Amino acid sequence: PPLPYPPPQARPKFSRELLNLRNIQEHLAKAKDYTEAHKMKLKADALEAWEIEKWRNQKQQEMFQQEAKFKHSKQQELIALQKRIQTGREEQKKRRQLDLERLLQRYQNVKSELEAQQNLERMRAAKQLQSGAFMNLQNRRTKKNVLS
Template sequence: MSQEKYSLNEYIEILQDHIQTCERENKFTEAEHAKKRLNDLLEQEERKKVKEAKLNHEAERSELEDGHLLEFQNFVNIWDKKIREQKQFSEQELFSLMNRHEREKSQLEDRLQSQIQVKPKPTAEILNLMNIKERLLKLKDYGEAQVVQKRINLLNKSEIENWEKERKRKMMQKLIQLEKRQGIEMSALKIRLKAFENDIIKKKSEELERLLQKYQNIKKDLENYQVQEINHMVMHK
């Protein structure tokens, strides 16, 4: 009996029918040969089914992995965009605050320049010497008037120098107060922005953990199902 013109399943059915015929006709030796041939074919068929199942399983695992890689890449793209947008927002906020601080400083400097006198008012001593000088000039006492004028010049120079130092000190004090307030404001903004960035990073990490866990669970379930399927095929051959 040639197998070539039959499919494997057809040939198995033919052998099964042939064994039954041999049993009825008491051709047991021929039946034994047919039985061995049938068992060989059944084992061949089982090996073929197991091989095909394993190939299918490999394809399923590959498809699962490809799907996971695609999902992971989408995850990376989405969260990279979120982090990039947050950093751009942070840079914009810091730049905006720096510009505002510069404007505040410039406005304060202009205000202080106009509010604090450039030259001090004459002191009582200088006013008294100026009166003495006027009286000396009326008396045509130019020599004494010159002496008094020199004294006035010295006092004016000293007063202007002291006033300028005090003026600079007052302006510097106001500017330092402004810079301190601005420094606190800048630090608070940086802390808030850093908290936003850390929150995004934390959410990304949590989402990644869920994504990986989901993949591991699906992969484990698939592998368990595939093992059970192979075991079932082997046990029921």
């Protein structure tokens, strides 16, 4: 598959002016005008050195920009992950709180139900005791009446 961006250039694309100077240098050398060819070579070498330096600076600047962009995107990812973690923690805390409240409510309901049952049992027992004591009292009276 093709790369989403052009591959990095291994060497600079030289200017038309530099290529022209090299061409002139070559023609002068072929014409055996070595002094002028040497002058052209020095001029072309200086221009080439300047263009290479400019190209290197440009490449370095591009690298710095790519690095800054990469760092920024990773920072954004980190912030998003931290936010997701925090949201998850808060949701978990809310869920636990709701579970606790439900459990406490169930406890209160069971407790109230048991207390109500106990009160009913107590009232029945008290009623039975009362009616039993009343019966005992009546039984004693009837026994007394029978004996007397």
